Amino acid sequence: MTSFVADTAVLTGRSLKHITRSLDTIITTAVTPIALMLLFVYVLGGAINVGTDSYVTYLLPGILLITIASGIAYTSYRLFLDLQGGIFERFHSMPIARSSVLWAHVLTSLVANLASLVIVVLVGLLMGFRTSAGIGAWLAVVGILVLFTLALTWLAVIAGLAAKTVDGASAFAYPLIFLPFISSAFVPTQTMPGPVRWFAENQPVTAIVDTIRRLFAQQSVGDTIWVALGWCVVILLVAFMIAMRLYHRRVSRA
Amino acid sequence: MTAMIEVVGLRKAFGEVDVLRGVDVSVAPGTVFALLGANGAGKTTMVRILATLLKADAGSARVNGFSLDGDAAQVRESISLTGQFAAVDEVLTGRENLILIARLRHLPAPQEIADNLLGRFGLADAASRPVSTYSGGMRRRLDIAMSLIGDPAVVFLDEPTTGLDPEGRLEVWRAITELAAAGTTVLLTTQYLDEAEQLADRIAILHDGVIIVDGTLAELRTLLPPAKVEYVEKQPSLEEIFLHLTGTPNAAEPAEVSPQEQS
Numbered sequence: 001m002t003s004f005v006a007d008t009a010v011l012t013g014r015s016l017k018h019i020t021r022s023l024d025t026i027i028t029t030a031v032t033p034i035a036l037m038l039l040f041v042y043v044l045g046g047a048i049n050v051g052t053d054s055y056v057t058y059l060l061p062g063i064l065l066i067t068i069a070s071g072i073a074y075t076s077y078r079l080f081l082d083l084q085g086g087i088f089e090r091f092h093s094m095p096i097a098r099s100s101v102l103w104a105h106v107l108t109s110l111v112a113n114l115a116s117l118v119i120v121v122l123v124g125l126l127m128g129f130r131t132s133a134g135i136g137a138w139l140a141v142v143g144i145l146v147l148f149t150l151a152l153t154w155l156a157v158i159a160g161l162a163a164k165t166v167d168g169a170s171a172f173a174y175p176l177i178f179l180p181f182i183s184s185a186f187v188p189t190q191t192m193p194g195p196v197r198w199f200a201e202n203q204p205v206t207a208i209v210d211t212i213r214r215l216f217a218q219q220s221v222g223d224t225i226w227v228a229l230g231w232c233v234v235i236l237l238v239a240f241m242i243a244m245r246l247y248h249r250r251v252s253r254a
Numbered sequence: 255m256t257a258m259i260e261v262v263g264l265r266k267a268f269g270e271v272d273v274l275r276g277v278d279v280s281v282a283p284g285t286v287f288a289l290l291g292a293n294g295a296g297k298t299t300m301v302r303i304l305a306t307l308l309k310a311d312a313g314s315a316r317v318n319g320f321s322l323d324g325d326a327a328q329v330r331e332s333i334s335l336t337g338q339f340a341a342v343d344e345v346l347t348g349r350e351n352l353i354l355i356a357r358l359r360h361l362p363a364p365q366e367i368a369d370n371l372l373g374r375f376g377l378a379d380a381a382s383r384p385v386s387t388y389s390g391g392m393r394r395r396l397d398i399a400m401s402l403i404g405d406p407a408v409v410f411l412d413e414p415t416t417g418l419d420p421e422g423r424l425e426v427w428r429a430i431t432e433l434a435a436a437g438t439t440v441l442l443t444t445q446y447l448d449e450a451e452q453l454a455d456r457i458a459i460l461h462d463g464v465i466i467v468d469g470t471l472a473e474l475r476t477l478l479p480p481a482k483v484e485y486v487e488k489q490p491s492l493e494e495i496f497l498h499l500t501g502t503p504n505a506a507e508p509a510e511v512s513p514q515e516q517s
Contacts, residue, residue, distance in 0.1 A: 003360070010357040018345045021384075086341030090400070093305040093335040095327055096358050251307075 004097035011091075011104030015078060019112050029071040029116040032177075033063045034123050040186060041127055048187055057131070060124045061212035062185020065205055066177055067120050068113050068149050072156040073173035075109040079160030080169035083250075092251060102157060102247055109153040110146065117145060131216040140225075141215050147232040148208060152176065154239035161246045185209045204231035256319065258283040258408055258439040259304065264313035266299055273299045275463035276313065281456070283407075286430065286440040288454035290447065295460045297443035298338060301412045304441070305335040318407045333408045334401035338416065340393040341400070344386040348377050348396050351385060352403065359404040371399040375429060391422025398429050402438075409433060411442045415449060420493050421500070427452060 019025060037059060045055040052058050082088045091101050133141070156173070163169035180186070182196065183205035189197050200206055207227040214221045259281040266274040273296040281287040291297050302308040304317060306326045315322045318332035343351050349368045356364035372378045375395045385393060394414060401409050411430065415423040430453055434440055444450055450457045451471060458468040467474060
């Protein structure tokens, strides 16, 4: 166990160096969500009525989820490159805790995504995002974002382990990036026609976005937060189990 | 003397394809053993099984006295693998790669280990450059240097010179020769006959999933009709011309530093 912690720390340090040496990955992760935010706030937002004064305040929670969805594509990409090169086999032929090779990628994904999220929030503040949230509410928001990042990261690990090509390793993220469009992230779901509205109201993004929005607005989160946490935990556990199974199959027989 | 690598009746099939069909190999401590074979002969499969990356279907193998089945962790403590593709981190510098492996082997003073190996493998000047800027030969040398961290008793080198230019190949040969001189047991796979001839104490030929011959170079020579004496004008080989023109230092006498067969 101690060797698992030490090995994971060493390997996380290694992949964090990959990030600090290509800071563009953090910036490109933040660019798409920021562009969407600019587009929706300054071009389309004037025609969207969300029932609050500030559209950017309404929009930011959804943009944060899009940031995470685009950030995790790099996790599959980095994992895939490790598997392709010989370094993965080198690690596996060494006396180290084997699963720390995966955990290092997961922790790195968490750090990189949090960095991108900070950039997006800062741009949001420049564009007029305001919140009355206190420390407690902020911690709750960060907690939900961390949980969501972990859930999507384990999905990214599955993609990285299963992919046959570099393109395949990161392509899985596109549907995830578009999921927020069919949710309450951009417009209230009440305006959508029946089946679309049903989908939007029952998919995970809406619950998570609504929870974060209410935390920022200092409103009661009610049951929504439990639905949001439930989705995150279920996705996390299922993705984790599938990823571990794929990993063990790959490690034991390759 | 007990063998450092002892393989008995090793079998492995991938689906319908029988890759290894009962391989027996014994490698004495401190020797260089070359596994020779064409592409697809099963050399890599064999190395991956011995390096605990792959499970054999049947047969048994011991490395440094530890069984692959029961004591995989101890086997991993005893070995180091340099696979067919340089197992280095392209983004990190040469020094960082070495420190990474030293840390993962839980060794004290990783910095000193790294500096020592950088000097030994002629990479001191390139130590702070990202590996992506290295030549093929430098990358391979770093790869081998990484394999030596923690002084493993056995080093597996899977086609260490495939894809290298002549200079890179000589650099790697020198590294392997030094390894053997320091007492490490080396199992080397190669498809180049001259490489086995230069480096190996014993040579085995893997063909169609079985070892068809196993012996010292001198023993293998006796399998053929005795040498005839012919007088032939000695023309420089293209390799000698290339190395002469490009002015590679010491490159012209690889044979002198290599261990000749110890019969």
